[in-house]
Amino acid sequence: xxxxxxxxxxxxxxxxxxxxxxxxxxxxxKLEECGLSYAxxxxxxPQSSGKSTLLNHLFGTNFREMDAFxxxxxxxFTTKGIWIAxxxxxxxxxVVMDLEGTDGRERGEDDTAFEKQSALFALAVSxxxxxxMWCHDxxxxxxxxxxxxxxxxxxxxxxxSPRKTxxxxxxxxxxxxxxxxxxxxxxxxxxxxxxxxPKPQAHKETPLSDFFNVEVIALNSYEEKEELFKEQVANxxxxxxxxxxxxxxxxxxxxxxxxxxxxFSAKQMWQVIKDNKDLDLPAHKSCYLSRCLSWVMVxxxxxxxxxxxxxxxxxxxxxxxxxxxxxHSGPVSxxxxxxxxxxxxxxxxYDTEATYFEEGVRSSKRQQLQEKLLQLVQPTFQDLLGHxxxxxxxxFKDAFEKALNAGEAFSASADVCAQSxxxxxxxxxxxxxxxxxxxxxxxxxxxxxxxxxxHISSVRTAKLSELxxxxxxxxxxxxxxxxxxxxxxxxxxxxxxxxxxLRREGELAVYGLSDALSGFDMxxxxxxxxxxxxxxxxxxxxxxxxxxxxxxxxxxMKDRFTTIFSHDSDSMPRxxxxxxxIRAITKMARSASLKLLSxxxxxxxxxxxxxxxxxxxxxxxxxxxxxxxSKSISTIDSLASSTWEQVAPxxxxxxxxxxxxxxxxxxxxxxxxxTQAISAQxxxxxxxxxxxxxxxxxxxxxxxxxxxxxxxRNPLWLGVLFVGYLVSKxxxxxxxxxxxxxxxxxxxxxxxxxxxxxxxxxxxxxxxxEGQAPSTxxxxxxxxxxxxxxxxxxxxxxxxxxxxxxxxxAKSVPIDTSS
Numbered sequence: 001x002x003x004x005x006x007x008x009x010x011x012x013x014x015x016x017x018x019x020x021x022x023x024x025x026x027x028x029x030k031l032e033e034c035g036l037s038y039a040x041x042x043x044x045x046p047q048s049s050g051k052s053t054l055l056n057h058l059f060g061t062n063f064r065e066m067d068a069f070x071x072x073x074x075x076x077f078t079t080k081g082i083w084i085a086x087x088x089x090x091x092x093x094x095v096v097m098d099l100e101g102t103d104g105r106e107r108g109e110d111d112t113a114f115e116k117q118s119a120l121f122a123l124a125v126s127x128x129x130x131x132x133m134w135c136h137d138x139x140x141x142x143x144x145x146x147x148x149x150x151x152x153x154x155x156x157x158x159x160x161s162p163r164k165t166x167x168x169x170x171x172x173x174x175x176x177x178x179x180x181x182x183x184x185x186x187x188x189x190x191x192x193x194x195x196x197x198p199k200p201q202a203h204k205e206t207p208l209s210d211f212f213n214v215e216v217i218a219l220n221s222y223e224e225k226e227e228l229f230k231e232q233v234a235n236x237x238x239x240x241x242x243x244x245x246x247x248x249x250x251x252x253x254x255x256x257x258x259x260x261x262x263x264f265s266a267k268q269m270w271q272v273i274k275d276n277k278d279l280d281l282p283a284h285k286s287c288y289l290s291r292c293l294s295w296v297m298v299x300x301x302x303x304x305x306x307x308x309x310x311x312x313x314x315x316x317x318x319x320x321x322x323x324x325x326x327x328h329s330g331p332v333s334x335x336x337x338x339x340x341x342x343x344x345x346x347x348x349x350y351d352t353e354a355t356y357f358e359e360g361v362r363s364s365k366r367q368q369l370q371e372k373l374l375q376l377v378q379p380t381f382q383d384l385l386g387h388x389x390x391x392x393x394x395x396f397k398d399a400f401e402k403a404l405n406a407g408e409a410f411s412a413s414a415d416v417c418a419q420s421x422x423x424x425x426x427x428x429x430x431x432x433x434x435x436x437x438x439x440x441x442x443x444x445x446x447x448x449x450x451x452x453x454x455h456i457s458s459v460r461t462a463k464l465s466e467l468x469x470x471x472x473x474x475x476x477x478x479x480x481x482x483x484x485x486x487x488x489x490x491x492x493x494x495x496x497x498x499x500x501x502l503r504r505e506g507e508l509a510v511y512g513l514s515d516a517l518s519g520f521d522m523x524x525x526x527x528x529x530x531x532x533x534x535x536x537x538x539x540x541x542x543x544x545x546x547x548x549x550x551x552x553x554x555x556x557m558k559d560r561f562t563t564i565f566s567h568d569s570d571s572m573p574r575x576x577x578x579x580x581x582i583r584a585i586t587k588m589a590r591s592a593s594l595k596l597l598s599x600x601x602x603x604x605x606x607x608x609x610x611x612x613x614x615x616x617x618x619x620x621x622x623x624x625x626x627x628x629x630s631k632s633i634s635t636i637d638s639l640a641s642s643t644w645e646q647v648a649p650x651x652x653x654x655x656x657x658x659x660x661x662x663x664x665x666x667x668x669x670x671x672x673x674x675t676q677a678i679s680a681q682x683x684x685x686x687x688x689x690x691x692x693x694x695x696x697x698x699x700x701x702x703x704x705x706x707x708x709x710x711x712x713r714n715p716l717w718l719g720v721l722f723v724g725y726l727v728s729k730x731x732x733x734x735x736x737x738x739x740x741x742x743x744x745x746x747x748x749x750x751x752x753x754x755x756x757x758x759x760x761x762x763x764x765x766x767x768x769x770e771g772q773a774p775s776t777x778x779x780x781x782x783x784x785x786x787x788x789x790x791x792x793x794x795x796x797x798x799x800x801x802x803x804x805x806x807x808x809x810a811k812s813v814p815i816d817t818s819s
Contacts, residue, residue, distance in 0.1 A: 007085035029086040034259040038093040042122035045132030047101025060088030127250035174218040303365035340435040388428040396421040411521030478505040487549040490599035506538040550653035557593040564589040578685040
């Protein structure tokens with residue numbers, strides 16, 4: 001073995017098959033990993049015709065070559081036996097065999113058995129056979145290997161089932177004669193050889209093209225035109241890439257032996273060829289080889305031919321093809337009987353034709369034929385079982401769904417439907433069984449049962465999920481709204497009411513789900529778990545809603561404070577008249593808000609007492625009381641914590657620290673509302689009290705007594721005072737003094753200072769115009785004129801008021817001048 005190129009002698013010159021060498025070669029080139037993706041190429045031709053040289057250049061092997069310049073040592077380098085090597089750099093894996101040259105001096109004229117055996121072996125195992133020949137030998141009898149081809153063609157058809165092999169004739173040292181002229185001559189010679197070879201009856205009219213692809217190429221002389229020779233070989237090398245692909249050089253791939261069986265197959269073929277004595281006759285005595293094989297070999301070959309013919313006939317049988325097509329579409333009634341009849345007919349025909357051959361061979365080949373037939377029909381049988389299984393499964397699904405829709409119990413309907421569908425499947429399998437085969441349908445039946453169980457499980461899961469979702473949605477609807485409403489109106493009865501609501505709705509939901517689960521035939525543990533999960537879900541709804549409301553605690557507190565502070569006991573809006581006790585109202589509203597905060601601070605789904613409300617009241621509402629100063633300090637310190645006393649952390653919604661922070665923010669945001677109420681009350685009080693204080697009235701009486709007596713002694717002053725009163729009244733109305741002072745003393749004074757003088761001037765002007773009116777006017781006309789003057793004065797007063805910034809519009813009040 002040459003390690004570099006993995007070249008190995010497959011068969012030595014004595015015809016001994018090198019088993020260990022071939023095994024080593026297969027391991028070295030990793031042929032076993034190739035599967036069917038490999039090709040075998042061999043070369044035959046006259047001795048010293050450059051076969052090894054061609055292979056080394058064509059495939060990168062390292063077969064020993066003859067050196068034309070080494071004179072007397074030439075014969076030491078001729079190939080002995082058959083050598084094998086892997087082609088370098090060609091995909092897929094390609095194995096090449098270099099055969100011993102024909103017409104060699106060492107074996108003599110009559111000892112041509114080995115060259116015939118090696119040629120037949122090459123044709124039997126190779127996909128491509130290169131026939132190396134000299135250009136000047138075309139048309140010659142012996143040099144062109146014609147007797148060798150005659151022998152090989154005849155015996156190959158008798159010993160083996162031929163497959164289409166590519167014969168590539170390589171014409172060496174091409175002359176000036178064009179290849180177009182040489183190729184027809186060579187093809188004609190090959191056709192004559194084929195026509196002259198005696199053939200079995202089955203192949204009497206078979207053309208050469210059914211067995212061989214014949215190709216002809218020509219190469220220039222390696223010694224004279226080496227560069228051109230290498231270029232032509234490189235081009236030829238490209239044709240061996242992907243040779244096993246459809247349309248590739250390897251041709252027909254039917255019957256190809258897997259790579260891991262190549263060594264065994266080659267050894268068996270070589271043994272059959274060596275045992276065939278027809279190839280041992282001298283060349284001059286073996287014209288067309290008429291000796292028969294031994295009786296066992298004849299029986300083996302002939303029975304195999306009959307079996308192959310019957311197998312091919314079965315494949316082409318119309319009844320079988322129709323039955324196969326029908327199975328592809330769906331289940332076929334009576335499949336087993338129909339197929340058994342077709343198979344029995346085929347085997348009976350074999351028995352009839354093989355009756356006179358050796359019994360052991362006949363039985364063996366019959367068994368092989370039956371196995372091949374069963375292998376052929378088994379996929380169809382499996383397809384039929386698949387149809388029966390899928391049909392039974394679909395029938396089960398439909399029947400199961402109808403039973404559930406009709407209100408039947410889940411477990412009972414599942415058992416009844418499953419038993420019915422499996423029984424129908426078993427009946428279909430009995431009709432599909434073939435007499436010639438003992439095929440087991442239990443695996444398909446088990447798969448059907450697993451599919452049914454899987455479907456039942458999926459439907460059970462879906463139904464249980466639907467039930468759980470249904471009762472969860474009922475709990476959502478029954479708890480979410482009421483719990484939110486109860487927490488919104490938080491008081492001492494809020495959590496007892498929530499517990500009562502949760503208990504009532506939870507029991508209803510659990511009872512309903514328990515009743516619905518009675519038809520599912522569940523184990524007690526799973527059943528109790530589902531019911532417990534539903535109860536926990538109900539608690540979860542309440543807890544989630546409580547957490548949501550706790551997040552809105554500040555907003556709820558402000559809303560409650562506003563509602564109580566701004567409305568009276570009859571829910572009417574408060575009018576701050578000055579008689580209300582704002583301090584008491586504020587304390588009441590804040591206490592109500594604190595109540596809401598204490599209710600939302602923790603979750604109270606168990607009837608357990610706590611002192612949260614008391615703690616918050618002492619710490620936040622009564623913390624400024626002088627009588628409880630020391631106690632409030634300790635209470636405030638108790639709010640500097642993240643947990644409540646006697647309350648589990650997981651039940652806490654608002655921690656003491658958060659309560660303290662919320663209360664501070666609440667007081668800051670509601671302080672403005674209290675301030676506004678106090679301001680409104682003070683303003684209302686000022687608006688309703690126009691008299692001076694009592695002490696001022698008493699001072700006026702005492703200090704103004706002399707002036708009052710003077711008025712009584714001189715009535716003329718009363719008239720002056722009356723006129724002054726009328727003018728003052730008119731100015732009061734025109735200037736809208738009460739309205740101006742509603743915005744404060746300083747803004748009122750500023751506004752009156754800008755309007756006073758224009759208003760007085762307008763009033764005097766109107767009085768002057770009234771004094772110039774004709775004396776013939778009646779008293780009513782005087783009154784109308786006075787009213788008109790008063791209206792003009794009002795208009796002028798409003799114009800003057802609108803011209804000053806920050807002023808309010810004055811109301812028009814007519815002056816009764818008739819008095």
